[in-house]
Amino acid sequence: MRQVYLDYSATTPVKNKVLEEMLPYFSENFGNPSSLYQIGFKSKDAITLARSRVAQLIGAEDKEIYFTSSGTEADNWAVIGTAKALKPKGNHIITSKIEHHALLHTCEYLEKEGYQVTYLNVDKKGMVSLEELERAITDRTILISIMFANNEVGTIQPIKEIAKIAKKHGVLFHTDGVQALGNLPIDVKELNVDMMSISAHKIYGPKGVGALYIRKGLTIPNLIHGGGQENKKRAGTENVPGIVGFGKAASLADENLASHIEKVRTLRDYFISQITTRIEDVVVNGDMEHRLPGNANLIFKYIEGEALLLYMDTKGIFASTGSACSSATFSPSHVLSAMGLPLEQVYSSIRFTVGDFTTKEDIDYAVDEIVEMVEKLRAFSPYNKDNVMNSAQSCNCQA
């Protein structure tokens, strides 16, 4: 069966050129980078090169890049580290309601530890308001953390303006750049951000490796304690093959940035136009202007997203949803809810993300199948144009 992967925001396949560079570091070049002999030096040199490649992609200096085990760890480190370091100054953190759980759950953890967190609203398109942000700042505010680009709807925030506001009030600014990396030009110096989290597996590198950019001159306490790796800032023997892969993926992303953006945007726009012209009552979530080039998040009215995903899976089409049928373990997408989407439309939303290996033929196949599936599922839906779902109805189902 044909397989069409439309979930590049979840993760990406490791590119062959990336894998090739990684492989020797599993076997012949297995040395510990801290060791004082040839194969150790080889590993150390490989990390040095990777660091400079990652730095290059975001306009940072090499020594401002600290490798971590994931984007999640980088988020934890930035937020918890800052909170601990600045406790004497204040206990207030500002973030948004649409952050990744890596950020949100870290903030919730800090709330239990006595910190106060303001979760900024977003508008219908998923944008934070600069005025609301500025109003939220108090003399107890120690950190602003707003994601660069959202993983569900792809909305890109005005990072430069947010950084300006943070500077004006003398507050540190961290941004979760995991989804933005490799999908738009990023220059941390021009943006003037203090910290940025990134991850390798969203840019055709391996899973389990990320990095935190920490602006030179800024010091935050360590999250992981132990050996002296990463300039004594992040302990643990380095994931050398992973870091090497991150480096190679970063240099490929840097080389191909313009063509990558053009390619995925064209395919994404083609996908959206095909779907919306061939299927009635499909609505695009988010903002078409300030949006990641590969992201399409669509409401298929009158049907439930998980049912459509399951159907797509039987035809080898892979996408994702933040929503699923109500279950004890389930909560509907916090992002779409924060954007003010009524719940029944949250349940009907699906995220498609295209990437470097997507072809027009993939899109044509997926669209043909989706058109048929939506028709089939709608045929026995109790809802339709004449009987629209009513969010005023109460929920009396059993969990």
Add this chain to the structure above:
Amino acid sequence: MGMYNEKVMEHFTNPRNAGTMENPDAVGSYGSPVCGDMMEISLKIEDNVIVDAKFRTFGCGSAIASSSVATDMIKGKTLEEALALTNQNFVDELGGLPGAKIHCSVLSEQAIKLAIYNYAKEKGLVLEGLKDFDPNEEHDHE
């Protein structure tokens, strides 16, 4: 291996009794789009026997598969027999559902009971199986 077994997938991709019918003798709907699933069931009833059943469902794969087996199972049954069926019977017939999805089959049980309740009320029937049934019962969603 997917999330559901083959039988569930078979009922999901080829649901039996999907749609509506002309002049149903009884209709019941349960759930709401706000909780992510909603089922409407229509019945043809002759001499207290369900001779036909149709459903329309907004919901996930297990809600749709449950609707399909449930409508199949009640056909040919007396009203009392149909009332005696619980969501567990539907889950068993499907060869099991993942734990978090079991409750999706409750939708079918409740919609069937509601349809029969509406019918009994209209016809003035007293049914043993409805003794403890409260159509306005609010199930907790959390």
